Amino acid sequence: MxxxxxxxxxxxxxxxxxxxxxxxxxxxxxxxxxxxxxxxIVPLPSQIAMAFERVIVEEDIAPRFQLTFFEAFTAGAxxxxxGVSLGLLLFRINVLRQATETWVAAMASAPTVLMYPLFxxxxxxxxxxxxxxxxxxxxxxxxxxTIEGLSATRRVLINVGKSFxxxxxxLFIKILFPAALPTIxxxxxxxxxxxxxxxxxxxxxxxxxxxxxxxxxxxxxYDLPGTYAAIFFVILVxxxxxxxxxxxxxxxxxxx
Amino acid sequence: xxxxxxxxxxxxxxILTEPVTVVRVAIIVFILVLWEAIAQSGLLYRDVVPSxxxxxxxxxKLLSTSDYYWHLWVTTGEVGTGLAVGGVSGxxxxxxxxxxxxxxxxxxxxxxxxxxxxxxIFFPVMIMWFGxxxxxxxxxxxxxxxxxxxxxxxxxxxxxxxxxxRVGQSFRANAWQMATKxxxxxxRHPIxxxxxxxxxxxxxxxxxxxxxxSNRGVGFLIIQAYSLFDMPRMYAMLIxxxxxxxxxxxxxxxxxxxxxxxxx
Numbered sequence: 001m002x003x004x005x006x007x008x009x010x011x012x013x014x015x016x017x018x019x020x021x022x023x024x025x026x027x028x029x030x031x032x033x034x035x036x037x038x039x040x041i042v043p044l045p046s047q048i049a050m051a052f053e054r055v056i057v058e059e060d061i062a063p064r065f066q067l068t069f070f071e072a073f074t075a076g077a078x079x080x081x082x083g084v085s086l087g088l089l090l091f092r093i094n095v096l097r098q099a100t101e102t103w104v105a106a107m108a109s110a111p112t113v114l115m116y117p118l119f120x121x122x123x124x125x126x127x128x129x130x131x132x133x134x135x136x137x138x139x140x141x142x143x144x145x146t147i148e149g150l151s152a153t154r155r156v157l158i159n160v161g162k163s164f165x166x167x168x169x170x171l172f173i174k175i176l177f178p179a180a181l182p183t184i185x186x187x188x189x190x191x192x193x194x195x196x197x198x199x200x201x202x203x204x205x206x207x208x209x210x211x212x213x214x215x216x217x218x219x220x221x222y223d224l225p226g227t228y229a230a231i232f233f234v235i236l237v238x239x240x241x242x243x244x245x246x247x248x249x250x251x252x253x254x255x256x
Numbered sequence: 257x258x259x260x261x262x263x264x265x266x267x268x269x270x271i272l273t274e275p276v277t278v279v280r281v282a283i284i285v286f287i288l289v290l291w292e293a294i295a296q297s298g299l300l301y302r303d304v305v306p307s308x309x310x311x312x313x314x315x316x317k318l319l320s321t322s323d324y325y326w327h328l329w330v331t332t333g334e335v336g337t338g339l340a341v342g343g344v345s346g347x348x349x350x351x352x353x354x355x356x357x358x359x360x361x362x363x364x365x366x367x368x369x370x371x372x373x374x375x376x377i378f379f380p381v382m383i384m385w386f387g388x389x390x391x392x393x394x395x396x397x398x399x400x401x402x403x404x405x406x407x408x409x410x411x412x413x414x415x416x417x418x419x420x421x422r423v424g425q426s427f428r429a430n431a432w433q434m435a436t437k438x439x440x441x442x443x444r445h446p447i448x449x450x451x452x453x454x455x456x457x458x459x460x461x462x463x464x465x466x467x468x469x470s471n472r473g474v475g476f477l478i479i480q481a482y483s484l485f486d487m488p489r490m491y492a493m494l495i496x497x498x499x500x501x502x503x504x505x506x507x508x509x510x511x512x513x514x515x516x517x518x519x520x
Contacts, residue, residue, distance in 0.1 A: 013361035020362070041384050099279040111460045111501050114475075115494060117467070117482035121304055193372045201374040205468055212377065219380030231377050238373040 043224040048232070051225035055233065059214055059226070065237070068210030071127055072192070072199045075134030079142050079191045082135075084184060087146025088172075097147065108140035116202050130202045130209055137198040138191035145187020149180030182252045189245040196241055200234060211237065306488045314492035324477070328500075331462060331473040334390055338397020339458045343451060345398070346405030350450075351439065353406070354413020364410060371403040375457075376464050383469065393465045393473070400461030401454030408453065412446025413439060452508050459501050 025045045031037045032044050043051075055061060090097040090104075116133055123129040153176050161175040203212025211234050218226040288308060294300060295307040306314075318324050349367075353360045378399055382392040416439065424438040440447070466475025474497060481490035 013358055016358070017362035017366065021366075095275045095279050098276045099283065106502065109456055109502075109505065110498055111456065111463065113460055114463055114467075114478065114497060117478055117490060118494065120482065121485070121487065121490075122300075197372060197374040201376045201464065204374070204376055204379075205464060212374070215377050215380060219383075224384070227380055231381065234377050235370065235373050239369045242369055242372055 040224075043228060047225040048228045051223075051229040052233070055214075055218075055226050055229045059218070059230075061214070061233070064210040064214055066210070067127070068199060068203065068212070068237075071130045071203075071209060072134060072196050075131045075138060075195045075199060076188075076192050078131070078135045079138040079195060080188050083139050083142025083187065083191060084146050086139075087143045087184075087187075088150065090143065091147050091150040101144070101147065104140050104143050108144065112136050113198050113201060116205060120206060125206055125208055127209060129206065130199050133202045134195035134199040138193075138195035141190035141194065142184075142187040145190070146180065146184050149183030149187075150176055152183065153179040182249075185249055185252050189249050192245060193242065196238065200238075303485065303487045306491065310488040311491045311495070314488035315495060318489065318492045318496060327472060327474055327477050330390070331466065331475065334393045334466075334473065335397050335455075335458050335462045337394045338462055339401055339451075339455055341394065342398035342401035342458065343405050343454060346402045346450070346454065347409055347447070349402075350406040350409025351413060351435065354410040355439075360410060360414075364407075367403055367406055367410075371407060375400045375461050376468075379465055379468060382465070388469055390472075393462050393470065396465040397458040397462040401458040404453035404457060405447075405450040408446045408450025409443065412443035412450075415446070416442045448509065452505055455505060455508055456501070459504070463497075 028037065028042065029045045032039050032042060090100065113133065115136070116129070119129045119132055123132055157175050157179055158171070161171045166174060199209075200212040203209035204216050205212075207213055207216045211230070215227060215230045215234065218230050291305065292308055295305045353364050353367075375396065379392065379396060382395040382399075386392040386395050420438050420442055421434075424434050429437060463473070463475035463478075466473040467479040470476040474493065478490060478493050478497075481487075481493060
């Protein structure tokens with residue numbers, strides 16, 4: 001097998017990646033057992049693997065997952081409805097768009113998550129603080145991508161609609177919205193990622209809610225294998241969520 | 257003729273009468289008036305929405321105390337060190353992955369999928385590894401900025417014009433010369449963009465860690481103001497922090513010559 005064939009192969013890079021990961025985990029296990037790494041700081045990978053079952057069974061993972069999902073879903077629904085509506089409003093009123101688009105872009109890059117103590121004061125230590133933090137973080141990309149999608153609708157499609165004497169509402173429902181939908185979904189996907197990051201992050205910070213709180217709880221109990229297992233679990237949930245939204249995005253825009 | 261020419265010189269339009277400026281000013285005024293009305297109405301629990309005057313006074317008081325600058329300096333040091341550690345390691349990893357297709361296919365998906373996970377969940381681990389002091393905050397900053405810089409560098413590396421690489425190879429440049437003379441100058445734009453993204457998330461990572469467990473830094477001051485229910489001070493710190501964060505981001509772009517790259 002030539003180097004070029006190995007590079008083109010789909011299996012070899014996957015095997016190399018997974019193999020390296022397995023080797024690194026094995027090396028950590030050996031180094032801890034040899035005493036080169038302090039086991040009171042880094043638990044044995046085998047202990048972490050065994051802690052998965054305990055974390056899932058004893059730590060009410062299902063209700064916690066449901067709560068985090070509910071918070072992320074509520075915030076996600078809010079960013080979709082409010083973001084698309086605001087994007088449409090800014091698309092329709094050009095002067096308002098020119099006046100505020102840079103502000104929305106600035107908001108997208110601003111460290112809004114640091115406002116969580118403010119939200120704690122306004123909404124209390126409740127799920128609403130987490131939902132609203134997720135909402136604020138995820139809103140700007142949806143607005144920006146909605147404007148971008150609607151603005152990028154091909155002129156010929158709009159002209160076809162006009163030639164059929166469609167009303168403004170019909171033009172939006174039949175032409176503009178379907179044409180902009182793939183780009184809008186890119187914004188919704190980005191917004192959902194920001195929302196999930198903030199939801200889990202704020203859960204951890206205020207020690208309230210689902211998966212984020214679980215990590216905090218286990219760390220405060222000095223349950224190191226459990227803490228690592230919970231972190232891996234949250235990473236797994238994030239990766240699944242990320243892959244799922246990516247898959248839906250590809251399905252929505254099969255040709256780039 | 258000269259007089260006529262002078263008369264024909266178009267007068268500069270009054271910026272304040274432009275519709276966009278009018279709308280912007282109107283929105284700002286509306287928000288400020290609404291804020292003040294809510295503050296004065298007593299609809300919300302006392303001091304949740306303090307008056308603009310109180311916030312303004314808190315900003316002046318905050319900026320005139322030396323204590324704040326000490327905490328700001330601590331946070332700046334942590335963010336700077338985190339950015340240096342995470343940035344350099346991200347740059348190296350990005351260069352390696354960008355230069356080798358097989359390594360990129362093998363390991364880049366892990367970076368790609370780990371990138372959007374909430375980094376704050378690693379804080380308990382960082383406390384165990386680096387202690388409750390500044391080390392864990394620096395580590396949080398480094399972890400946060402590593403991913404955008406590595407991914408941006410790897411993507412930038414793959415976009416380099418093949419002609420430039422062949423020119424370097426035809427001059428028999430060694431690996432170091434290729435990196436410093438060809439790759440890095442050609443990837444200036446994606447690297448600066450990566451550093452800008454990295455700076456933003458490093459600030460967030462470090463400050464969130466400070467709000468969670470620290471006795472110094474701006475994050476600690478914010479959570480302290482929350483604990484004492486000193487709302488004007490908390491608003492003042494958030495406003496100053498947002499200005500500093502946006503200013504630092506713009507400064508990185510300017511120092512990296514992002515505007516001159518765009519103009520070309």
